[in-house]
Amino acid sequence: MSATETHAFQTEVNQLLKLMIHALYSNKEIFVRELVSNASDALDKLRFEAVSNDALTEGEEELAIQLEFNKEARTITITDNGIGMTRDEVIANIGTIANSGTKKFLESMTGDQAKDSHLIGQFGVGFYSSFIVADEVELVTRKAGTDKAEGTKWVSKGEGEFTLETVEKGQKGTEITLHLKEEMDEFLEEARLKTIITTYSDHINFPIKMEKSEWDEEAKESKSTGEFEQVNKATAIWTQPKSELTDEEYNNFYQTISHDYSEPLAYMHNRVEGTLEYTSLLYLPKQAPFDLYDRERRYGLKLYVKRVFIMDDAEHLMPTYLRFVRGVIDSADLPLNVSREILQSNKVVDKIRSASVKRVLDQLAKLAKAEDQTEYNTFWDQFGQVMKEGVVEDFANKDKIAKLLRFASTHAEASSEQRVSLENYVDRMQEGQEAIYYIVADTHAAAKGSPHLEMFRKKGIEVLLMSDRIDEWLVSHLTEFDGKALKPITSADLKEFEDEAEKDLTEDEKQAREALTEKVKKAIEDKVSDVRITHRLTDSPACVVSAEGDMSAHMARMMEQMGQAMPKQNPVLELNPDHVLVKKLEALDDAKLTEWSLFLLEQAQLAEGDQLEEPAVFIKRMNMLLSETV
Numbered sequence: 001m002s003a004t005e006t007h008a009f010q011t012e013v014n015q016l017l018k019l020m021i022h023a024l025y026s027n028k029e030i031f032v033r034e035l036v037s038n039a040s041d042a043l044d045k046l047r048f049e050a051v052s053n054d055a056l057t058e059g060e061e062e063l064a065i066q067l068e069f070n071k072e073a074r075t076i077t078i079t080d081n082g083i084g085m086t087r088d089e090v091i092a093n094i095g096t097i098a099n100s101g102t103k104k105f106l107e108s109m110t111g112d113q114a115k116d117s118h119l120i121g122q123f124g125v126g127f128y129s130s131f132i133v134a135d136e137v138e139l140v141t142r143k144a145g146t147d148k149a150e151g152t153k154w155v156s157k158g159e160g161e162f163t164l165e166t167v168e169k170g171q172k173g174t175e176i177t178l179h180l181k182e183e184m185d186e187f188l189e190e191a192r193l194k195t196i197i198t199t200y201s202d203h204i205n206f207p208i209k210m211e212k213s214e215w216d217e218e219a220k221e222s223k224s225t226g227e228f229e230q231v232n233k234a235t236a237i238w239t240q241p242k243s244e245l246t247d248e249e250y251n252n253f254y255q256t257i258s259h260d261y262s263e264p265l266a267y268m269h270n271r272v273e274g275t276l277e278y279t280s281l282l283y284l285p286k287q288a289p290f291d292l293y294d295r296e297r298r299y300g301l302k303l304y305v306k307r308v309f310i311m312d313d314a315e316h317l318m319p320t321y322l323r324f325v326r327g328v329i330d331s332a333d334l335p336l337n338v339s340r341e342i343l344q345s346n347k348v349v350d351k352i353r354s355a356s357v358k359r360v361l362d363q364l365a366k367l368a369k370a371e372d373q374t375e376y377n378t379f380w381d382q383f384g385q386v387m388k389e390g391v392v393e394d395f396a397n398k399d400k401i402a403k404l405l406r407f408a409s410t411h412a413e414a415s416s417e418q419r420v421s422l423e424n425y426v427d428r429m430q431e432g433q434e435a436i437y438y439i440v441a442d443t444h445a446a447a448k449g450s451p452h453l454e455m456f457r458k459k460g461i462e463v464l465l466m467s468d469r470i471d472e473w474l475v476s477h478l479t480e481f482d483g484k485a486l487k488p489i490t491s492a493d494l495k496e497f498e499d500e501a502e503k504d505l506t507e508d509e510k511q512a513r514e515a516l517t518e519k520v521k522k523a524i525e526d527k528v529s530d531v532r533i534t535h536r537l538t539d540s541p542a543c544v545v546s547a548e549g550d551m552s553a554h555m556a557r558m559m560e561q562m563g564q565a566m567p568k569q570n571p572v573l574e575l576n577p578d579h580v581l582v583k584k585l586e587a588l589d590d591a592k593l594t595e596w597s598l599f600l601l602e603q604a605q606l607a608e609g610d611q612l613e614e615p616a617v618f619i620k621r622m623n624m625l626l627s628e629t630v
C-alpha cells in the first residue's frame with residue numbers, strides 16, 4: 001500500500017460544491033439517482049468494451065448495482081462491478097471539472113432553488129451531489145482488467161481537498177461510501193431507499209440490489225439477512241409495449257436520462273420492424289437547457305445496439321436544430337463496434353434520423369394545432385429560435401418547419417410574444433394582397449415603432465414584427481410561404497402602394513415632386529444613393545430604405561456587430577410629400593435646403609435604429625433649425 005497523497009480541488013469545484021449543497025438541499029434524495037446513474041453508465045461501458053475484450057469481465061457473469069446501508073456507522077454504500085477507473089481517471093473525473101461550460105454554468109446560477117436544481121442536473125455534477133447528504137465520501141475503484149493491487153481510494157470531506165491512496169481491490173468496479181450528515185437519518189431506512197429507487201431508477205437497465213431484512217421479534221427491530229434482492233424492474237423501458245407503460249414511468253425515465261427535474265412536454269415511443277428494425281423513445285423537454293447555444297454542448301440522444309449501450313450524445317441521430325430532443329434509439333441493424341465516424345455516413349443511421357425528425361416535427365405540428373395552445377406556446381418561447389435554424393439547416397423539411405414558426409405581428413402589436421403563424425397571417429390577408437409583409441429590427445419596440453409601418457397601419461395590412469437575432473438569416477432563406485412571397489416593408493420596391501397614390505395627381509404636381517426630389521438629392525448627394533417620393537408614410541416626414549441590391553440596413557448593422565467590415569452603403573431617402581416639413585423644403589434657399597435635408601435624413605436614420613456618425617452635429621443642427629422657428 002502506498003502513502004496517502006493530498007490534492008486540492010479546482011477552485012470551480014469548491015465553488016460548485018458550496019452552491020450545490022445549498023441549492024439542492026430541498027431535493028436531497030437525488031444523490032441516489034445520480035450515483036445509480038453513474039454506476040449504470042459504468043456497467044454499460046464495461047458491457048460494451050467486453051464485446052471486443054472478454055477478459056474485462058474478469059469472469060463475472062452478472063453486472064449489477066448494490067445499495068447497502070449501515071445504521072451504526074451511518075453510512076450508505078453503492079457498489080457496481082462496472083468498468084471502474086484508474087488513478088489518473090479518478091483525478092481527472094472526480095475533483096476536476098474538465099467541462100468548458102463550468103464558468104458559464106456558475107454564472108447562470110440564479111439563487112432560486114427550484115431553477116438552480118434544474119441547472120445542476122443538466123450540468124452533470126452528478127457525483128458531487130453526494131455532498132448534499134454526506135460530510136465525507138469515500139470512493140474505492142479499480143479499472144476492469146487491471147491488477148488487483150491497483151485499486152484507488154479517494155476520500156474527501158468536500159472542503160477544498162481530497163486524498164488518494166493506492167489500495168487492493170478484489171472486485172473490478174467502484175464502491176462509494178457516504179458518511180451521512182447528522183440530520184440525514186431518513187436515508188438509513190430501507191423503505192425510504194426502496195421508494196427512491198423505484199421512483200427514479202426503476203428502468204435502469206441493470207439490477208439494483210438491496211439487502212433483505214427480516215423482523216426480529218426478540219430484538220424488536222428488523223435485521224438484515226445477508227441476502228440481496230432486486231428492487232428495480234431493470235427492463236429497458238423502450239423495449240416494453242406502450243400499452244404496459246404509464247405516463248409516470250415515461251416521465252421518470254425522462255428525468256433519469258435528461259437530469260431534468262421537470263416533466264417532459266411530450267414523448268414519442270415507436271417500434272419499427274421490417275427492412276429496418278429499431279426502437280426510438282424521444283422526448284421534448286419543457287425547458288431549454290442553459291447551454292442550448294453553446295457549441296460544445298452535448299446532444300441528447302443515447303444510442304443502443306440490441307440493448308447494449310453504445311454512446312451518449314449521438315449527434316448524427318438528430319440535426320443540430322433539434323439538439324434539445326432527448327431520448328434513446330436502439331437499433332438492431334448497426335454493428336456493436338459502431339464508431340462516431342461510421343455513424344456519420346451510414347445508410348441505417350440516415351434512415352433512422354430522417355424518420356425520427358419526422359416524428360418530432362409531426363408531434364410539434366400536433367401541439368401547434370391543438371385547441372389549447374399553452375403547450376405549444378411554452379415550447380415556442382423556449383425553443384423557437386432554434387426551430388428557426390431548422391428552416392436553413394433542414395431543406396427537406398423546410399415547409400413543415402415554416403408551419404411551426406411563430407411571430408409577433410401588428411395584429412396584436414402591444415405584445416412581443418410570438419404567437420402568429422404564417423397560416424394565421426395568410427388567412428387574414430386582404431383581398432388583392434399578394435405578399436406576406438415583415439420588418440426586422442433590433443428590438444420589438446424598434447420594429448413596432450418603425451415609420452415604415454404607417455401606411456400598412458392605415459390600410460389595415462398586417463406586418464410581422466421580427467427582432468430575434470436569427471430573423472434576418474431566416475427571411476433570407478424563407479422567401480415564400482404557401483405561394484406568397486415574404487417581403488420586407490423596408491424594401492426599396494413597394495410599388496404596389498405607389499401606383500395607387502400617384503393616380504390622382506396632375507402632371508404639374510408630378511413635375512413639382514420630381515423637381516423637389518432632384519433638388520434634395522443634389523443638396524446631400526454624398527450622403528444618399530437616391531431621393532424619392534414615398535407613399536408608405538402618413539405621419540413621418542421621411543424614411544430611409546436600402547437601395548435595390550444592397551443589404552438591408554439591419555443586416556449591415558448585424559454584420560458590423562459581428563466584426564465584419566462593411567462597405568459604406570448610402571441609403572435611399574424617401575420623402576412624404578404630404579408632410580408639412582417636406583412641403584416647406586420647396587421654398588428654401590440652397591444653404592437652408594441642405595441643412596433641412598440632412599436633418600430629415602438623420603432623423604429617418606435614427607428611427608431606423610442606425611447610429612449616427614456624428615450625433616453632436618445632428619443635435620446642433622436640430623437646435624439651430626428649431627431656434628429659427630421660435
Ligand SMILES: Nc1ncnc2c1ncn2[C@@H]1O[C@H](COP(=O)(O)OP(=O)(O)OP(=O)(O)O)[C@@H](O)[C@H]1O
Nearest residue numbers: 038039042084085093094123124125126127128174
Ligand atoms: N461508478 C462509476 N464508475 C466509473 N466511473 C465513474 C463512476 N462514477 C463516476 N465516474 C466517472 O466520473 C465522471 C464524473 O461523474 P459525474 O457524475 O460527476 O458526472 P457525469 O456522470 O459525467 O455527468 P452526468 O451525471 O451528467 O452523466 C463520469 O463521467 C465517469 O467517468
